[in-house]
Each structure stands twice: as C-alpha cells, then as structure tokens.
Amino acid sequence: MGPILIVGAGPVGLTLAAELARYGIDVRLIDQSPHATETSKALVVWSRTLELMDRMGCSQGFLEAGLRAHGASMRSGTAVLGLTQFDDIASAYNFALMLPQRDTERLLTSHLASFGVSVERQVTLTHFAEGATHVEAQLSHADGREETVTTPWLLGCDGAHSTVRHGLTLDFHGSAQGDDWMLADVRLEGEGAPPPDQIATYLHRDGPFVIFPIPGGRARVVATVGKTDLAHPRPDPTLADVQAMVDSRTGGGFRVHDPVWLSNFRINERKVSDYSRGRVFLAGDAAHVHSPAGGQGMNTGMQDAFNLSWKLAMVMRGQAKAGLLGSYSPERSAVGEIVLRNASRLTDLGTLSNPTAQAFRNLALRFLLGLHAVRDKMASTLSEIEIGYAKSPLSSGPHAGDRLPPDLYDGAAPGAGPAPLFVLYAADTEEGSALAAQFPALLEAKPRQPPDPDRLLIVRPDGYIGLSADAEAWNDAKRYLEQWAMVKR
Template structure:
C-alpha cells in the first residue's frame, strides 16, 4: 500500500502523521517551509487534547515542557468581574498547559521520529488529481525537481492558505474582523503583574487587554487597537506601545521588558462547509480559522487529526468499510461550527464599544461568574471535554457520541498502542468475549466492566461512546459492528 500523503508539518500535520505511523500506516509528511515554526504562535493545550495525547504516549513530554495554569481572572478597572478556575474540570488534566507552538512542534516531531518518520522540508504540493482509487499529487523539491506520487488519501493540514483546499475548489466562507490587534511576547516586571498561574483579562472602554503566562518567565500580551485605513497599515508595535496599554487598560503597576516578538494581526473567522471530498481531507486551519479567544484553534485542529487517523488506519488495513471515513466531516464540522460561534461570541463581548453595552456586560458577567455552575460551565467549554458527537452516523443509543470518562478505565485508554480497536464494556464477560472473537479486527479481545451492571457500551478508539444500550443488547452490538466492518464501498 502506498503512503498516505500529508501536506503541512505544523501541529496538526505532525499529529496526523504520528497517529497514522503509530497505527502502522505508511505516511509522507511534506512542508514547503525550510524549517519549523520559530515563534510562539499558539500557546494553549487544553484538557481534552492532553487526554487524547495519552493514547499516543506523548503527554509526559508536554507536561515537562509546559506551564500549568489553573484559572483566569476577568477585570474591569479595579473591579474583578470573575475568577473562573479549572480545578473542577472533569479530567486528570484540570488545567490549561501553556507551551509555545515551536515547542509543541519540536515535541511532536520527536514523537514522530520515534516511528521512523520525519517531515520532508522544502517540498511543495503544486497540484493534484483525484481518481476513484487514489490521488495523484505533484510535488516540487527545493532543487526544482518535480515528483509525481500516487497516494490512497491526501490530507491537507497546510494552514489558512491551504493549497489542498484551493485544489479542491471549496469555499472558505466567513469574515475578517475589522480591528487591528497587537501581539507581544515579553517579560513583565513589578509587583502589580498578574499571577503566573492565571490568564488575566482586562476589559476596557477602548478594548480588551489579555495576558497569557508562558514558560521561562515570559508572557503573551494581546490587545485590540481599533481600526485603521487599509491603505495606511499601522506600523509594527513597540515596547512603548505595550507599556502604554498596560498603564491605560491594566492599571499600571508593572512594566513590559525584553521583547522577543512584537506584531500586529487581524482576526479572520472562516470555515469550509465539508472537511472531505472523495479521497481528500482537510484538517486544522485548512478547514477552519477563528478568533484566538479561548485558545482553541490548535486544539481543535489536533483533535481533527485524532478523529481522522484511527478511521483511516482501520480502513487502510481493510478492517472497516470505507463508509467509516464519511463520519469525519460531519463530526468535526459540527465541532468547528461550535468553536467558531464561541470564539466569535467571546471576541464580540470583549470588543463592545458602546458605554451602555459595556456597563451591562460587566454587570452581567460579575453576576454570572459569581455562580459556581457558570464558572464550571465556562471552564468545561474551554477545556473541550464537553465535545460530543451525538449527531454522528457512528452514534447509536442514549448518551452515544459523548466522551467516555477516562475514570472508567482501569486499563489503557481506548486507542492506545498500535491497534485502533473499539472497547466493549459489558457485565457478561463470556458473551462479551464471544462477540470480540466474532469481530477480532474491530474489538479489543477482553471486554471491560461497565460502570453500571445493566449497561452495554461500545467505545470508539478516540474515547467517545459509539453504542450505548441497556440490558442484553447483544444483537444491537453485533449489528453496530457489522455495519462498521461492511465491505469497502
């Protein structure tokens, strides 16, 4: 079988390649850039992403390199509007891990190399042609050499300006937010600086100002700066600009120093309608981009990769029918829609310009964030542990599509190791073993004990409930697995 071709060696492409390689699938990972990301870019790795990394065995390296942040603060002037904490997130990883994207890429590249695979740099996809049973892709190397490769599937993880997406000719619908934003990676000095274990947001009449702690004693600052004439772009920010924002919006009391990255950016909110067509898939920024509010962009893209990789592995090995791949787009597109809505809502709230609307927002936030249930809901949403696939073609029965609580697992999590198998949870171990023997390519050999004796649950390799039933629903379970194992379309 020819290698699966992945275009784009950022966090999403590296995750995709590593997951496929872990499952024994041949991959080629190409990127037109001569080197990996050298700036911090995306910073946050949330709880659900860390849980999924557990399956791959690479979470410890991230925990060693990152900074654990336990909560957030939201202020307006001298008033604290709320202090959401992450300690009640229902996960072993009840925090957000702050780690610069360059470190994320370094760790993922090392993880990928452990499977004998490395990204091929300065190799550009110039075009491709789809056929019924393969994709023919054209590559250009740094020395000008042209190469044509035949791949069973092509995966575009090549960012907002995706060549794969352009080659498909699909629309990237959305809008560009009009404000300029400042980004600065700096050191903060002085007694008034916010604690290193929280994300500090300051809501101001002129726009939001947010501080994210970074490992190594640094911090990321972002702030809106209003609109400028597109024909007269704003000059790159200076350290003095950052200090002026600290004094005006955060009340001063601390100083900006030692900048390593100062830039302006604008927020785009765009998404494709479908994440796949035929044998071509899109993941990460190639499929969806949105406001950095909530820090969910990279996490959503990496979870695209976790979702698709086990499905491709089963189909590539002939253990599941090709129809399984049809679940990728509806599942992840629905998640992309939700992340886009939530990030846009957070940005809109932060950038309200009408003084009356600002006052009403602050009053409402102070009241709502005083409620424990609301604080928990905010943290859970940001952590992405609430993501579910209730409407998926793979979900059957009550609670199907929900995340399977890792606390239910006495053994390795679903999808761990080199085989992407489903797990069966059933009280009747004998009948469970008989079902597993009937579907050895799909089910783990030994059934596990369900949290409730009357439950029969089939859990997917990515840790979501596929089938949920009560009582001796063996016929339903067999039918579910038969549908998955159907002959390739």
C-alpha cells in the same frame, strides 16, 4: 501505491502523521517552509488534547515543558470581576498547559521521529488530481526537481491559505473581524501584574487587553488597537506602545520589558462546509480559522487529526469499511461550528464599544461569574472535555457520542495500543467475549466492566461512546458492528 501524503507539518499535520505511523500506516509528511515555527504562536494545550495525547504516548514531554495555568480572570482595571478556576475540570489534566507552538512542534516532531518518519521540508504541493482508487500529486522541491506521486489519500493540514482546499475549490465561508490587534511576548515586572499561573482578561472601554503566561517567566499580551486602512498597514508595535496599553487598560502597576516578539494581526473567522471530498481530507486551519479567544484553534485542529487518524488507519489496515470515513466531516464540522461560534461570541463580548453595553456587560459578568455552575460550564467548554458527537452516524443510543471519562476506562485508554480498536463494556463477559470473537478486527478481545452494569457500551478508539444500549441488547451491538465490519458475521 505510495504512502498517505500529508501536506503541512504544523501541530495538526504532525499529530496526524504520528498517529497514523503509530498504527503502522506508511505516511509522508511535506512542508513548503524551510524550518519549523520559531515563534510562540498558539499557546494553550487544553485538557481534552492532553487526554488524547495519552494514547499517542507523548503527553509526559509536554507536561514537563509546559506551564500549568490554573484559572482565568475577568478584570476591569484593578478590580477582578470574576475568576474561573480550572481545578474542577473533570480530567486528570485540570489546567491549561501553556506552551509556545514552537515547543509543541518540536515535541511532536521528536515523537514522530520515534516511528522513523521525518518532515520533508521545502517540498511544495503544486497540483493534484483524484482517481477512483488514488490521488496523483505533483510536488516541487527546493532544488527545482519535480516529482509525481501516487497516494491512496491526500490530507491537507496546510493552514489558512491551504493549497489542498483551493485545489478542491471549496468555499471558505466567513469574514475578517474589523479590528487590528497588537501582540507582544514580553516579561512583566511589578506587583500589579496578574498571578503567573492565570490568564487575565482586562475589559476596557477602548477594547480588551489579555495576558497569557508563558514558560520561562514570559507572558503574551494581546489587545485591540483599532481599525486600519488595509492599503496602509499599521507598523509593528514598539515596547513603548505596549507599556502605554498596559497603563491605560489594566490600571498599571507593572511594566513590560525584554520583548522577543512584537507584531500586529487581524482575526479571520472562516470555515468550509465539508472537511472531505472523495479521497482528500482537510484538517486544522485548512478547514476552519477563528478568533484566538479561548485558545481553541490548535486544539480543535489536533482533535481533527485524532478523529481522522484512527478511522483512516482502520480502513487502511482492512479492519473497517471505507464508509467509516464518512463520519469524519459531519463530526468535526459540527465541532468546528461550535468552536467558531464560541470564539466569536467571546471576541464580540470583549470588543463592545457602546459605553452602556460595556457597563451592563461588566455587571452581568460580575454576577454570572459568581455562580459556581457558570464557572464550571466555562471551564469545561474551554478545556473541550464536553465536546461530543451525539448526531454522528457512529452514535446510537442514550449518551452515545459522549466522551467516556478516562477514570472509567477500566484499563488502558481505548486506542492506545498498536491497532485502533473499539472496546466493549459489558457485565456479561461470556457473551461479550463471544461477540468480540465474531468481530476480531473491530473489537478488543476481552470485554471490560461497564460503569453501569445495566448498560452495554461500545466505545470508539478515541474514547467516545459509539453504542449505548441495555445490558442484554446483544443484537443491537452485533448490528452496530456489522455496519462497519469488512465482512458481516
């Protein structure tokens, strides 16, 4: 049987391929496009994604290439309604790393190449059929050659118009948001421009105007431009259109120049109910698309890939039962729902059209963003460090499903080694070592010291708590591991 087949070489497919390859799993990554993304597209890499990149071994390249944004402001004209600082995010990466998607893909492609894997371009998945032990896929090459491949698992990371999703006949529930949006990558000049390390959102009666900093002295601006008859698409904006929007919605004081990308787009908010069916899985935009508000889309997709990769690797390596994969869809679907809802709320808040509602919104924001707890909550939500899996079939006990903060790891990050392993945190190292000896394929051999000596923790390879129990609950720990072990001890 051939390698695992991954369809789609954007950030999600690249992450998934690199993680599986790091764990020693044979993969094949195809993409129908002749080249990688050439525009900025997704711009933000958030804290939790950077933490997970530490396991991959590639975070340093991203940090060197990106621009660190330290806060996000809400504004009305020249007045600042409130400022959320990212400095208090409970992570070593307490900032938003601004990096154009073309650079994200370039860095991930280079990382993937370090495992001897390259992207096969102008290769299109045309059809697939699932069997009991494999998936048979039909591929079409640019030179007209047709190929039939057999793969143990088919992974669809092929975007909003996913061929894999269509092949599964899964409904993509949701709708298109009514407004057209303008997008421009430009340079800003003038004292009225927001600080170059800040995401600035201007709330205006005609709609929001948002500025995202980009490395190299550039900025992305986006704004609503009203509704358009779909039969007569709106032409791409000109630089004069962008400047007019700056003058009308920000209070002016700065000008835009040197554009490299001017475009229009519409927001779709859609999601599948199940991220997997049999031997076929979906990740990223193939499973969920939503408003770019908050910059969560690419991060959520890459975290889909992190979640799936260690589980698939454990199954492929014979470390765990195939049933482990059953946790992927409920875990990531629940996260997708939250991200979709939050992004939709942010978009709705920014696009209020009633003048009374707009005035109330501005007053409420000025008050709420004056509260430290509200600012902290906003920062932790955006950074995705508060994402958890409390209701997962892998979670048992108080705080199970929570992210274990990296400063409590007591050693290398779980999952950073050549094999995905659960990590036992227990004060009784003798008893802990004996348990690890019973489950050598699942558990790291040496237990680590727990943050609380009265608790016993089993932490997943992605750094989330699987089991949380009393320090002496060794039978609970054994039963937990027996659920996933290939052979019960």
